[in-house]
Amino acid sequence: MKTIAIIPARMGASRFPGKPLHPILGIPMLGHCYFRTRMVPGLAETYVATCDQEIADYVTSIGGKAIMTSHSHNRATDRTAEAMLKIEVETGDRVDVVIMVQGDEPLILPETIGETLPHFNDPTVEIVNIMSRLRTREQFEDKNNVKVVVNQQKDALYFSREPIPSPWRGVEQVPMYMQVGVIAFRRDVIIRFNSMPETTLEKIESVDMNRVLETGGRIRMVLTDAVTIGVDTPQEADEVGRLMQGDALLTKYPQP
Numbered sequence: 481m482k483t484i485a486i487i488p489a490r491m492g493a494s495r496f497p498g499k500p501l502h503p504i505l506g507i508p509m510l511g512h513c514y515f516r517t518r519m520v521p522g523l524a525e526t527y528v529a530t531c532d533q534e535i536a537d538y539v540t541s542i543g544g545k546a547i548m549t550s551h552s553h554n555r556a557t558d559r560t561a562e563a564m565l566k567i568e569v570e571t572g573d574r575v576d577v578v579i580m581v582q583g584d585e586p587l588i589l590p591e592t593i594g595e596t597l598p599h600f601n602d603p604t605v606e607i608v609n610i611m612s613r614l615r616t617r618e619q620f621e622d623k624n625n626v627k628v629v630v631n632q633q634k635d636a637l638y639f640s641r642e643p644i645p646s647p648w649r650g651v652e653q654v655p656m657y658m659q660v661g662v663i664a665f666r667r668d669v670i671i672r673f674n675s676m677p678e679t680t681l682e683k684i685e686s687v688d689m690n691r692v693l694e695t696g697g698r699i700r701m702v703l704t705d706a707v708t709i710g711v712d713t714p715q716e717a718d719e720v721g722r723l724m725q726g727d728a729l730l731t732k733y734p735q736p
Contacts, residue, residue, distance in 0.1 A: 481576035481577050481597075481600065482524050482573060482574070482575055482576045482577075483522060483523055483524060483575075483576060483577040483578070483579065483597065483664075484523060484524050484525050484526070484527065484564070484567065484575055484577075484578055484579070485517045485518075485520065485523050485525075485526040485527070485578070485579045485580075485581055485593070486526075486527050486528075486529050486547075486560045486563050486564060486567075486578055486579070486580055486581070487510065487513055487514060487517060487526070487527070487528045487529065487580075487581050487582070487583045488528075488529045488530070488549075488556040488559040488560050488563070488580065488582070488583065489510050489528055489529070489530050489532075489535050489583035490530060490531055490532055490535070490559075491532045491534060491535065492532075493584075495624075495712050495713065496711070496712060496713060496714065499583075499584055499711065499717075500530075500535055500583050500584075501534065501535065501538060502711075502714070502717055504586055504717055504720055504721045504724065505721055505724055505725075505730070507733070508538060509583065509584060509586050509711060509717065509720075510528065510535065510538065510539075510583045511538070511542060511733075512586035512587075512724075513581060513582075513583050513584075513585055513586055513588065514526065514528060514539065514542070514544055515542075515729075515732075515733045515734070516586075516588055516589065516590055516593075516729060517579075517581050517588070517590070517593060519590035519729070519732065520579075520590045520591075520593045520594045521590075521594060522594065522597060523579075525545065525567075526544070526545070527544075527545045527546070527547050527563060527567060528544060528545070528546045528547070528583070529546075529547045529549050529559045529560055529562070529563035530546060530547075530548065530549065530559075531548065531549050531550060531551045531553070531559070533548075536548060542734065543734065547563040547566050547567060549562045549563055549566075550562060555674075555688050556580060556582060556661075556688075557580065557663075557665075557670060557673060557674060557688055558674050560578060560580045560670065561670045561671055561673075561674045564578050564667070564670065565671075574667070575667050576666065576667055577597070577600055577664055577665065577666055577667065578664070578665055578667065578670060579593060579596060579597075579662065579663070579664040580661075580662070580663045580664070580665070580670075581593060581661065581662050582661025582662070582710065584661065584710050584711040584712070585660065585661045585662065585708060585709075585710055585711075586709075586711065586720050586724075587706075587707060587708055587709055587720055587723060587724070588660070588661075588662065588706075588708060589704075589706050589729075590729075591706075592610055592660075592662065592704045592706050592708070593610075593662050595610065595702050595704065596608040596609075596610065596662065596663075596664035596702060597664070599664075599700050599702065600664070600666070604698075605698070605700050606665070606666050606669045606697065606698065607663065607664070607665050607666075607669060607689075607692060607697070607698070607699045607700065608663070608664045608699070608700045608701075608702060609628075609636065609659060609660070609662070609663045609664075609689065609699050609700070609701055609702070610659075610660040610662040610663075610701075610702050610703075610704055610708075611628055611630075611657045611658060611659055611660055611701045611702065611703055611704070612657070612658050612660050612703070612704050612705075612706065612707070612708045613656060613657065613658070613703070613705065614627070614656040614657070614658050615656075617643075617647065617651050619656075619658070620643045620647065620651060620654075620656045621643050621647075623641040623642075624641075624710075624712045624713075625641075625658045625710075626639055626640070626641060626658060626659040626685075626687050627639065627640050627641070627642070627643060627644050627656070627657065627658060627659070628640075628644075628657050628658070628659050628701060629644050629645055629655070629657070630655075630657065630701050634700065634701050634702070634703070635698050635699060635700055635701065636689065636693060636698075636699040636700075636701050637693070638690070638693060639659060639685060639687040639689050639690050639693070640685050640687070641685055641686070641687070643656075657701070657703070658708075659687070659689070660704070660708050660710070661710050663689070673691065673692065676691060676695065678691065679691045679694040679695065680694070681693075681694050682694065707723065709723075
């Protein structure tokens with residue numbers, strides 16, 4: 481399979497404007513995501529999809545490949561799909577699988593991203609999403625963290641910003657799983673997904689993967705024990721900086 485990674489990024493995030501270029505240990509957040517994604521074995525290439533020239537200039541400055549996309553996209557999947565089709569035109573090659581890595585996951589490990597790929601050996605699997613464990617009740621109740629419940633085959637049942645399953649009896653035995661911003665799609669599936677209108681539960685929860693479930697699709701969830709933080713605030717960026725101190729992956733980044 482020809483697999484590429486695309487990191488969608490824009491400067492105008494409502495909760496944290498300018499987030500992709502916010503420095504963590506002297507490197508823009510997007511740079512951490514890009515360098516780590518490039519380390520994933522088996523990828524044909526890694527790209528950044530953006531509508532902002534400032535982001536594209538940064539990506540070019542570190543030797544990366546930026547794809548300019550429309551300013552009209554509200555969802556990362558829309559931006560990723562547009563970029564994928566442009567990449568196919570530029571390279572003349574058809575993509576089999578695209579891994580969308582959100583640009584606000586600076587702690588993501590290459591092996592975590594790579595864990596999505598073996599699942600595509602099953603021809604019935606069309607979408608693979610990483611999930612991680614929430615460690616505290618405070619994290620479980622934080623609406624910035626998208627929670628997911630799964631069935632016995634580890635396929636998603638539902639995504640919510642509310643704490644699910646219910647913690648009304650306490651959280652000790654509750655599987656507290658959080659969606660991580662790493663989602664891999666078969667090529668035609670992401671195109672089909674973006675051709676569908678937004679669904680009711682997707683809008684209510686502001687979680688686009690509910691569109692898949694609400695229309696009868698399947699999403700294979702893969703659990704990682706690695707610590708992940710989808711950065712939504714400057715305070716979370718500071719926490720990532722503390723966690724990154726001494727991170728061996730930093731030594732593997734290209735040196736300026």
